[in-house]
Amino acid sequence: MNLSLPIALAALAVSSPVPDLPDSTSPAFAAAVDAAAREAGGAVIGVAAAHIESGRRLSIRGGERFQMASVFKVPVAIATLGAVEKGALGLEQEVEIRPADRRKVGPLYDAWKPGMRVTVGRMVDVMLVDSDNTAADKLIALLGGPPAVEKALVSRGVTGVRISLDEKGMDAAMKRDLVAFERGAENGASPDAVARMLLRLYRGELLSRLRTDFVLGAMRRCATGDRRLRAGFPKGTEVLDKTGTVGSCANDAGIVSLPDGTHVVLAVFVRGGADAAARDAAIASVARAAWRAFAPEPAAFGGASRRASLRAWSSP
Numbered sequence: 103m104n105l106s107l108p109i110a111l112a113a114l115a116v117s118s119p120v121p122d123l124p125d126s127t128s129p130a131f132a133a134a135v136d137a138a139a140r141e142a143g144g145a146v147i148g149v150a151a152a153h154i155e156s157g158r159r160l161s162i163r164g165g166e167r168f169q170m171a172s173v174f175k176v177p178v179a180i181a182t183l184g185a186v187e188k189g190a191l192g193l194e195q196e197v198e199i200r201p202a203d204r205r206k207v208g209p210l211y212d213a214w215k216p217g218m219r220v221t222v223g224r225m226v227d228v229m230l231v232d233s234d235n236t237a238a239d240k241l242i243a244l245l246g247g248p249p250a251v252e253k254a255l256v257s258r259g260v261t262g263v264r265i266s267l268d269e270k271g272m273d274a275a276m277k278r279d280l281v282a283f284e285r286g287a288e289n290g291a292s293p294d295a296v297a298r299m300l301l302r303l304y305r306g307e308l309l310s311r312l313r314t315d316f317v318l319g320a321m322r323r324c325a326t327g328d329r330r331l332r333a334g335f336p337k338g339t340e341v342l343d344k345t346g347t348v349g350s351c352a353n354d355a356g357i358v359s360l361p362d363g364t365h366v367v368l369a370v371f372v373r374g375g376a377d378a379a380a381r382d383a384a385i386a387s388v389a390r391a392a393w394r395a396f397a398p399e400p401a402a403f404g405g406a407s408r409r410a411s412l413r414a415w416s417s418p
Contacts (some may be wrong), residue, residue: 128160134391135162142384145375150293151392152301154357155364160395164294167286168371170263171346172233172326173296173353174289176317177263179226180303181254182241183313186222193223193316197240205269208234223316230320230344235269242268255299258308262295264288276349284349284373293369296355300367304357318342321356329382330354331368334389350374352381358393366396 139147148163185191196219204211209228210220214236222244225237245251252265266288267275275283282288299308306314321342331354332341343356355369370388372381 131160131391131395132162134394135388138384138387138391139375141387142372142380143374143376145381145384146373147384147388148293148369148371149388149392150297150367150369151396152297152367153364153396154301154304154367158396160392161294164297165292167290167292168353168373169284169286169346169348169351170289170291170296170371171348171351171353172235172238173291173344173346173355173369174263174265175229175233175238176296176303176321176344176355177255177260177265177299178238178241178245178251179230179317179320180258180260180299180308181245181251182222182226183309183317184254184258185245187310187313191222191244193221193226195222196220197222197225197244199236199240203236203240203243205235205239208232208236210234210236226316227320230317231323231325233326233345239268239270260299260302260308263291263299272348280349284351293355293371296369296371297367300355300357300369304365304367318357324356327354327356330385331356331358331370331389333382333386334391335393347378350381352378352385354385354389358389360397366392368392 135147135149139145148166148168149161150164151160152158182191186193199210199214199218199220204214209232222241225241228234229237229241242248242251245254248265248267248271255263255265272289275288302308303314303317308314309317321344322340324343324345327343327345330345331343335341335358340359341356343354346353351373353371358366358368360366368389370385372384375381375384
């Protein structure tokens with residue numbers, strides 16, 4: 103874990119909320135997102151970005167609902183670690199993976215054998231790092247089903263993130279009405295809502311510091327996003343993210359460290375377009391635009407008023 107994290111978190115103490123300040127780079131950022139959408143074959147792109155330490159924000163279609171796909175595994179992880187903190191689950195608690203529990207994609211599916219038992223902690227880890235679907239559905243079941251996951255989030259002040267289906271349920275929903283599903287009728291969220299959730303997670307407002315570090319550490323090792331956000335940043339940039347892919351939807355949401363040691367929360371959701379490669383490229387293009395918008399002249403971004411604005415935006 104980055105040792106500068108506690109210092110960064112301490113710097114987020116702010117005064118009373120004030121209206122957001124105008125952003126002189128918004129037109130350039132909007133133009134870059136529009137260009138990425140055109141180059142992807144007419145994809146619909148929603149973006150929310152927030153510079154954590156200064157409060158500077160950018161949002162393009164940020165309030166629109168998109169299909170989260172496997173990005174929903176971050177809120178599942180938050181709900182699971184919350185249950186661990188309450189004593190309802192234990193990270194070392196072993197759970198049997200039965201044949202009916204198996205879901206395609208992920209190391210648990212690949213390594214399954216009769217009588218296989220896996221700890222809750224291992225399931226959270228592979229769910230975030232490898233996007234393991236077996237782990238996701240087993241954890242959701244342990245929590246009491248999708249409604250219980252959403253209830254756990256709401257109890258922590260996380261709103262605008264709908265958890266109504268597990269992986270098996272998503273497959274069924276796609277068959278019923280693919281258009282509605284891809285527009286986020288089920289398991290949908292806006293880029294703004296996901297960015298707020300990640301911001302509060304990073305700050306340690308949703309879980310204890312120990313459990314927060316567990317989630318962020320797994321996101322740092324995300325193995326599914328090399329062609330998305332990570333492809334848009336300079337080599338060696340630290341990124342903590344979670345991807346999502348289903349149908350004609352491709353997403354990536356996470357936290358990136360800038361050269362000056364500050365951080366940006368970035369959530370990019372893409373729907374439609376030419377094909378999967380075009381959607382991946384669009385996410386990378388938006389990441390490059392976000393880097394250009396936030397990395398230069400970091401000292402110019404700050405001030406108590408901007409931090410207060412971010413506090414108002416991120417408050418439940």
